[in-house]
Amino acid sequence: MGSDRNPTWAITAAPETLVSEFSSRVRHIDIETNLLIDEYIAAHGRRPTPAALMKLCAQATLSTRPDKQIRSLADLTEEWRTRSTAILGRDATRWAMDATDNDRPLLLHTGDIPLDVIRDICGSVVETVGERRSTWRRWNLMAEAARQTMGWRFATMSDRVSVIAMVTDAAQLVSLRLTPPELSLSPVAFRRDDGTSVFRQVNSEVFTSEDQLAAEDRLLERSRDLTGPTVSLTTVKGVIRKPDADGMLPGEDRADALTRIAVSGRARDVLIGPAGAGKTTAMNALRRAWEAEHGTSSAVGLAASAVAAQASPTIPGSRPRTPRCGGRTTSPKDSTSPPASWSSSTKHPWTAPCP
Numbered sequence: 001m002g003s004d005r006n007p008t009w010a011i012t013a014a015p016e017t018l019v020s021e022f023s024s025r026v027r028h029i030d031i032e033t034n035l036l037i038d039e040y041i042a043a044h045g046r047r048p049t050p051a052a053l054m055k056l057c058a059q060a061t062l063s064t065r066p067d068k069q070i071r072s073l074a075d076l077t078e079e080w081r082t083r084s085t086a087i088l089g090r091d092a093t094r095w096a097m098d099a100t101d102n103d104r105p106l107l108l109h110t111g112d113i114p115l116d117v118i119r120d121i122c123g124s125v126v127e128t129v130g131e132r133r134s135t136w137r138r139w140n141l142m143a144e145a146a147r148q149t150m151g152w153r154f155a156t157m158s159d160r161v162s163v164i165a166m167v168t169d170a171a172q173l174v175s176l177r178l179t180p181p182e183l184s185l186s187p188v189a190f191r192r193d194d195g196t197s198v199f200r201q202v203n204s205e206v207f208t209s210e211d212q213l214a215a216e217d218r219l220l221e222r223s224r225d226l227t228g229p230t231v232s233l234t235t236v237k238g239v240i241r242k243p244d245a246d247g248m249l250p251g252e253d254r255a256d257a258l259t260r261i262a263v264s265g266r267a268r269d270v271l272i273g274p275a276g277a278g279k280t281t282a283m284n285a286l287r288r289a290w291e292a293e294h295g296t297s298s299a300v301g302l303a304a305s306a307v308a309a310q311a312s313p314t315i316p317g318s319r320p321r322t323p324r325c326g327g328r329t330t331s332p333k334d335s336t337s338p339p340a341s342w343s344s345s346t347k348h349p350w351t352a353p354c355p
Helices: 016-021 024-044 050-063 073-088 092-099 115-132 138-148 157-174 210-223 233-240 252-264 279-294 306-311
Strands: 299-301 340-342
Touching: 016 024, 016 073, 024 050, 073 092, 115 138, 115 157, 138 157, 233 252, 233 279, 252 279, 279 299
Parallel strands: 299 340
Antiparallel strands: none
């Protein structure tokens, strides 16, 4: 399991050699990707950015894809069985029977789960979902409930589905609903069996939490605070006219945006833009302007969560970190220099500056 992935399950009895035998496709892609990365470094003198690395992986996946061969399932099964037998050193069919022979009964039924356990799980579900998104729907809660109860062994599939639904219902109740209720009743002909209107999608209600709203309040409060440090207009203009290490210059609209941020004096500014709009280039220019005015390392990269820190685009000279508290950041080299910080999240891709 990677640091940015969900937990997965594997068969304990399956040795790693067997898994590797049937993972040759992954090995081929990894080998080709490493070759492409080496070529990229030789051509550009640096490692590829996350976006470029994703393109290289996609290229490796396509270039190593074997031609399709039409074969019967019986032929494929026989080949798989022969390969498995050679790896395991015993008959693959008998091994599979032994590996799936569960001597312990699947004990849990719906009624075996106490309500206080459901309440505890639902709180964890809402907290985990809230770490990844600012708003959510029932489907997000249900997916997280399924993940957190994955380790529970049930007697039947219907028991599992029922318990997941119970946890989801409880998580939905403790969430804060943003979607307004229906203000008028639809005619009977336009209502479902459960009484809901056909003009509203099933489970389309949007939820959040009081913690999320409180965080937004703190952001708004900081945006009204005009006592934050600034960068002189002369310094900003000098920086945006010079290309960065990659030879990139911010466009006119991005230069205007980072100029407003640098001289605003607000404790919190927000810069929002779609993917590819040039936010990284703009933030790199802002970082250079800030450090030119206030000293090296006076700009500190922050991320709203560990996931956001890992996913943050690479800005030369910065390493996004996760803030543990909402206090004022200080420069590690010069505590008298007013620092800047920017944060990355799915809702507000880049935020700067914040003292």
